[in-house]
Amino acid sequence: xxxxxxxxxxxxxxxxxxxxxxxxxxxxxxxxxxxxxxxxxxxxxxxxxxxxxxxxxxxxxxxxxxxxxxxxxxxxxxxxxxxxxxxxxxxxxxxxxxxxxxxxxxxxxxxxxxxxxxxxxxxxxxxxxxxxxxxxxxxxxxxxxxxxxxxxxxxxxxxxxxxxxxxx
Amino acid sequence: xxxxxxxxxxxxxxxxxxxxxxxxxxxxxxxxxxxxxxxxxxxxxxxxxxxxxxxxxxxxxxxxxxxxxxxxxxxxxxxxxxxxxxxxxxxxxxxxxxxxxxxxxxxxxxxxxxxxxxxxxxxxxxxxxxxxxxxxxxxxxxxxxxxxxxxxxxxxxxxxxxxxxxxxxxxxxxxxxxxxxxxxxxxxxxxxxxxxxxxxxxxxxxxxxxxxxxxxxxxxxxxxxxxxxxxxxxxxxxxxxxxxxxxxxxxxxxxxxxxxxxxxxxxxxxxxxxxxxxxxxxxxxxxxxxxxxxxxxxxxxxxxxxxxxxxxxxxxxxxxxxxxxxxxxxxxxxxxxxxxxxxxxxxxxxxxxxxxxxxxxxxxxxxxxxxxxxxxxxxxxxxxxxxxxxxxxxxx
Numbered sequence: 265x266x267x268x269x270x271x272x273x274x275x276x277x278x279x280x281x282x283x284x285x286x287x288x289x290x291x292x293x294x295x296x297x298x299x300x301x302x303x304x305x306x307x308x309x310x311x312x313x314x315x316x317x318x319x320x321x322x323x324x325x326x327x328x329x330x331x332x333x334x335x336x337x338x339x340x341x342x343x344x345x346x347x348x349x350x351x352x353x354x355x356x357x358x359x360x361x362x363x364x365x366x367x368x369x370x371x372x373x374x375x376x377x378x379x380x381x382x383x384x385x386x387x388x389x390x391x392x393x394x395x396x397x398x399x400x401x402x403x404x405x406x407x408x409x410x411x412x413x414x415x416x417x418x419x420x421x422x423x424x425x426x427x428x429x430x431x432x
Numbered sequence: 433x434x435x436x437x438x439x440x441x442x443x444x445x446x447x448x449x450x451x452x453x454x455x456x457x458x459x460x461x462x463x464x465x466x467x468x469x470x471x472x473x474x475x476x477x478x479x480x481x482x483x484x485x486x487x488x489x490x491x492x493x494x495x496x497x498x499x500x501x502x503x504x505x506x507x508x509x510x511x512x513x514x515x516x517x518x519x520x521x522x523x524x525x526x527x528x529x530x531x532x533x534x535x536x537x538x539x540x541x542x543x544x545x546x547x548x549x550x551x552x553x554x555x556x557x558x559x560x561x562x563x564x565x566x567x568x569x570x571x572x573x574x575x576x577x578x579x580x581x582x583x584x585x586x587x588x589x590x591x592x593x594x595x596x597x598x599x600x601x602x603x604x605x606x607x608x609x610x611x612x613x614x615x616x617x618x619x620x621x622x623x624x625x626x627x628x629x630x631x632x633x634x635x636x637x638x639x640x641x642x643x644x645x646x647x648x649x650x651x652x653x654x655x656x657x658x659x660x661x662x663x664x665x666x667x668x669x670x671x672x673x674x675x676x677x678x679x680x681x682x683x684x685x686x687x688x689x690x691x692x693x694x695x696x697x698x699x700x701x702x703x704x705x706x707x708x709x710x711x712x713x714x715x716x717x718x719x720x721x722x723x724x725x726x727x728x729x730x731x732x733x734x735x736x737x738x739x740x741x742x743x744x745x746x747x748x749x750x751x752x753x754x755x756x757x758x759x760x761x762x763x764x765x766x767x768x769x770x771x772x773x774x775x776x777x778x779x780x781x782x783x784x785x786x787x788x789x790x791x792x793x794x795x796x797x798x799x800x801x802x803x804x805x806x807x808x809x810x811x812x813x814x815x816x817x818x819x820x821x822x823x824x825x826x827x828x
Contacts, residue, residue, distance in 0.1 A: 276466060284461075285452045294458070297457070298457060301465070371451030372455075390452075393449055420441055
């Protein structure tokens with residue numbers, strides 16, 4: 265059984281960046297993204313003994329934990345407050361100075377637009393562009409592979425319209 | 433859906449790909465979180481991992497006689513428990529290797545975490561004009577050797593540093609941190625990028641001559657003189673700092689100035705407990721690091737090691753006497769003969785050299801001996817590189 269599983273550190277090193285990017289596309293600040301990412305891997309580490317590679321891929325397993333942790337974060341902090349900050353482009357207090365480098369990333373605005381999409385559209389885009397297959401996206405969002413494709417394409421169109429509206 | 437709209441959506445999808453691929457946590461977060469996770473592990477889990485690591489290590493060395501295994505079992509087990517309990521250095525689960533800043537001397541702990549290491553070797557020097565430290569020529573012919581210097585190695589282990597070969601995603605992240613966007617992926621490079629004032633190229637490790645992943649900055653014509661006072665080294669540092677490329681590692685600086693053209697090199701060093709800082713040297717024994725070319729105070733090029741996370745693990749090293757014996761034994765058998773010059777090695781220092789080894793490459797400690805001698809009126813330098821890692825821990 266153990267032979268089915270790579271060492272957890274391998275998983276951690278391979279997926280930390282992708283999980284962080286997924287979370288970062290959902291929340292308003294890099295500090296929140298770090299907190300949630302930390303929680304994801306803490307949870308995953310504790311649960312790794314129960315992970316069955318035959319039933320799911322490590323990616324799908326980790327992203328499921330990440331999705332749940334992000335939803336927990338919204339429940340705890342209030343989605344309304346998050347949306348208000350995002351829409352008003354208010355800086356989140358106490359942003360870590362070391363996050364300044366990230367502020368330079370030119371795609372931050374695009375991820376900000378993703379964060380404003382409805383939850384399922386946001387998830388479809390974030391999961392798909394984090395490297396998951398449509399089948400895995402569908403499993404996580406509890407729909408078929410075809411429905412996941414449809415949801416994703418609608419989400420991209422909605423994002424395009426949002427970007428155009430923003431730049432108009 | 434119309435064709436232009438399809439193209440627009442495809443373009444947006446590409447931007448999303450880039451956005452997700454280049455959004456990464458701040459430097460250092462990965463190691464901080466891993467350390468926190470290790471610290472929270474229950475003691476039972478740490479002990480179990482220690483056993484697993486030990487058993488795995490024994491399986492990897494099938495040729496070791498069982499009696500020898502039994503003899504070292506007690507010692508290794510004791511060390512293993514310490515390491516995995518978080519009291520010692522590391523505790524990184526299956527690898528036992530901790531991550532270290534090259535700036536910080538590595539604490540002692542379990543040795544040989546990376547298995548047997550390939551040995552570093554010197555390669556004949558091909559260039560001379562750009563050298564910032566050695567104006568003399570190398571002599572490639574047979575030379576008899578003597579030793580009159582003094583070598584002090586007051587430690588029994590030294591850290592070996594390791595990096596994972598970066599991917600194009602890593603290169604993209606680096607470029608993004610400079611504010612550069614991807615232009616293309618030319619052959620031999622992980623990527624070619626551009627900002628408004630810089631052309632940036634990133635390449636991976638080169639096997640021969642060994643060279644680590646490297647960035648190359650070529651400022652565009654619009655770049656003006658650096659607005660700072662000081663000599664070339666100061667200007668180079670200001671230029672690097674302006675682009676967040678000031679080295680995070682220990683260095684000394686050296687400059688070669690010719691008229692209004694200068695080359696500044698920030699020579700990289702590694703910290704070794706009980707020794708101090710050891711220079712990183714290339715295949716010819718020359719220290720190297722980040723190079724910045726200046727002309728009239730205007731940067732014309734900069735190149736240096738791509739910033740990468742380094743793991744480190746302590747390895748047992750040979751004694752000073754063993755190093756000297758190995759250096760002298762490198763001379764051709766028979767010693768000085770007719771027409772064979774004798775070089776007197778007068779200096780020796782601990783250095784680090786890059787050893788390329790596939791997906792992971794190493795910075796390994798070595799002892800670099802050097803001395804000069806004269807043949808037909810020409811002064812030559814003779815260098816001998818002796819791998820410092822104990823032969824039992826080397827694969828070649």
